[in-house]
Each structure stands twice: as structure tokens, then as C-alpha cells.
Amino acid sequence: MTHVKPIIVALDFATEAPALALAEQLDPTRCRLKVGKELFTRLGPAFVERLQRLGFEIFLDLKFHDIPNTVAAACAAAADLGVWMVNVHASGGRAMMEAARERLSRYERPPLLIGVTVLTSLDRADLDAIGCPGEPPERVLALANLAHDAGLDGIVCSPLEAAPVRAALGSNFRLVTPGVRPAGAAHGDQKRVMTPAEALAAGADYLVIGRPITQAADPRSVIDAINQSCMNVAEN
Ligand SMILES: O=c1ccn([C@@H]2O[C@H](COP(=O)(O)O)[C@@H](O)[C@H]2O)c(=O)[nH]1
Numbered sequence: 001m002t003h004v005k006p007i008i009v010a011l012d013f014a015t016e017a018p019a020l021a022l023a024e025q026l027d028p029t030r031c032r033l034k035v036g037k038e039l040f041t042r043l044g045p046a047f048v049e050r051l052q053r054l055g056f057e058i059f060l061d062l063k064f065h066d067i068p069n070t071v072a073a074a075c076a077a078a079a080d081l082g083v084w085m086v087n088v089h090a091s092g093g094r095a096m097m098e099a100a101r102e103r104l105s106r107y108e109r110p111p112l113l114i115g116v117t118v119l120t121s122l123d124r125a126d127l128d129a130i131g132c133p134g135e136p137p138e139r140v141l142a143l144a145n146l147a148h149d150a151g152l153d154g155i156v157c158s159p160l161e162a163a164p165v166r167a168a169l170g171s172n173f174r175l176v177t178p179g180v181r182p183a184g185a186a187h188g189d190q191k192r193v194m195t196p197a198e199a200l201a202a203g204a205d206y207l208v209i210g211r212p213i214t215q216a217a218d219p220r221s222v223i224d225a226i227n228q229s230c231m232n233v234a235e236n
Contacts, residue, residue, distance in 0.1 A: 003200055003230055007031040007223060008059050010178070010210030011051075016043055020050070022219060028055035031223055032084065034208055036061040045081050057084035059176075059208075063116050065089035068099035075100045075113065083111050085176075087156060090115035090143040097150035112154065112174060115147030120158040120179030123191045136192060137161045141168060148173055156208075158192035159199030166203030171235075178208040182226060185212040196226045200233040 009031050013019040019039055026033075033056045035048055040062060048058055060083040064071045071088055078086040088100050097115060104110035117140040118127070124135055132139060140161040145168070147155050154174025157165060162175050177199050179190045187193050188211060196207050209226070216222045 003205070003233065003235060005030065005032065006196075006200060006205065006207050006230060007213075007226060008034045008176070008206050008208045009213050009219075009223070010034045010036060010061075010208055012036055012038055012210050012214060014038060014042065016047065019043075019047070022214060023051055023054055023056065025220055026056075026223070027220075028057070030227060032057045032059060032206075034059040034061050034210075037063075048081055048083065052082060059083070059085040059087075060111070061087060061208075063087055063089055064100070065092045066096070068096045071096050072099040072103035075111075076103050076106075079104055079107050079110055085112040085114055087114040087116055087176075088152075090117050090147045090152075090155065094146055094150050097147060097152055101151040113152050114154050114156055114174065114176055115143065115150075115152045116156045117143040117147075117161075118157070120177075120192050121189045126191075137164060141165060144169060144173075154205070159194035159202050159204050160192045162199065162202040162204045174206070175204045176206045176208060177204040178210075180204075180207045180209050182212055182222070182229070195229070197229045197233050200230050 011019050011033050060078050064074045104113055118136045140157045144155045144165045148169050156176045158179040159177040179193045180196055180199050181193050183195050213219045213222050
């Protein structure tokens with residue numbers, strides 16, 4: 001089987017007009033949308049609902065990281081909004097992730113609950129500097145295991161770690177990968193990067209892609225080209 005609709009477009013905009021203009025150009029059968037901290041802080045739940053009315057499944061990327069009670073309540077707020085996917089920082093700990101899981105289990109159709117491992121903008125030197133020495137894959141695997149044991153549906157990691165996490169945690173654990181760049185695209189602040197086809201071949205389920213699409217002259221053709229490049233990558 002090949003991947004169905006792997007692209008999640010990161011809708012990182014400062015105002016409503018360009019975000020809505022892009023969403024209205026895109027096809028919900030070809031991609032999902034991600035609403036992150038910038039857009040959500042500016043436009044709030046009403047904008048998420050508007051995107052959902054256009055037919056899009058929404059990944060609400062707010063990366064909750066707080067005490068268990070607070071994170072569980074925030075996840076419930078996301079579920080009430082009807083989003084498709086929500087995330088928490090796995091480094092918030094097992095009790096925090098379990099509290100989120102328990103709270104979402106009260107919903108008939110809860111959003112997918114995903115744990116952020118090591119941000120794709122960090123490399124080994126950055127981990128050293130924040131007092132977490134070691135290679136990113138080592139830390140990603142440890143946090144992936146913790147998220148899995150806490151009952152989460154998957155993790156955010158870079159595609160570079162997809163293969164070892166997939167091998168360790170099996171085919172049902174969702175791997176959501178930012179740090180994806182079509183060949184030749186600028187990496188910007190992303191440090192752990194692969195192309196879309198490489199990411200899927202390594203075991204990623206979803207490709208979170210922002211600037212290469214949102215800043216393109218013709219975002220739809222970039223999405224079509226990425227989907228085309230991924231067509232023959234088999235699921236593993
Ligand atoms: O580790 C992470 C977690 C989240 N992100 C988010 O993904 C997109 C990537 O955007 P690009 O423009 O393709 O770099 C962005 O919204 C981040 O907040 C991430 O990059 N890495």
C-alpha cells in the first residue's frame with residue numbers, strides 16, 4: 001500500500017487573510033492543515049472551526065507542556081473543538097501524558113494524541129546546551145518509548161529518527177515528521193531534515209511542511225509535486 005494524504009500544511013501566518021486565501025486554494029482530499037501557536041494566538045478557535053467547515057482535518061499544534069491537570073484540560077478543549085490531532089511535549093513526563101490520554105478516552109471520537117520528542121530545529125550541540133547530552137536519535141527513542149507506554153497514538157520526530165522508532169514501536173504508532181524539505185528547498189531553521197520521499201521511505205506517516213508550500217508562488221503545484229514524488233513509496 002502507498003501513503004494516503006501524507007501532507008500536513010503548516011499554516012504559519014501572522015494574519016487571517018493569507019491563511020484563509022491559501023486554505024481556500026487547497027483541496028482537503030490532498031492535504032491536512034496544521035494550526036500552530038502563531039495563528040491560534042492571533043485568531044483562536046473560531047478560525048480552526050472555519051477551516052474545519054472548509055472540509056480540512058486540523059492538527060492543532062500547540063505542544064502542551066504543563067502539569068498533568070492543566071494539560072489534560074487543554075487536550076479536552078482541543079477535543080471539544082473537534083480537531084483531528086493534538087500534541088503535548090513528551091518531556092512533560094509520563095504522568096502528564098497519561099492524564100491527557102485518560103481525559104481524551106472519555107470522548108467517543110478523540111483527536112489523535114501525539115508526543116513531541118526533540119524539536120527538529122535542534123542538533124546535538126543544542127541538546128548539550130540545554131543539559132540533555134547525547135545524540136538526537138537516542139533521546140527521541142527514549143521519549144518515543146515513554147509516549148508509547150503512556151498510551152499516546154504517536155510522536156513528532158524528525159524523519160531521520162523514523163526508521164529506528166518504527167522498528168522499535170511497530171506499524172500502528174504514528175510518526176509525524178516536520179523537518180521535511182523537497183530537494184533544493186531552503187532548510188531555514190530546520191537542522192534534522194529529509195526529503196518527502198525519503199521521510200516516507202524511512203517510516204514517517206505524516207509530513208509536516210510549511211514554508212516550502214506557504215511561501216511558494218503556486219502552493220498547489222508544490223503539493224501536487226510532493227504527492228507525486230511520494231506515490232511509489234510503499235508503507236512499511
Ligand atoms: O519538532 C518540530 C515540531 C514542530 N514543528 C512545526 O512544523 C512546522 C514546520 O514548518 P517549516 O516551515 O516546514 O519549517 C512549523 O509550524 C513548526 O512549528 C517543527 O518544525 N519541528
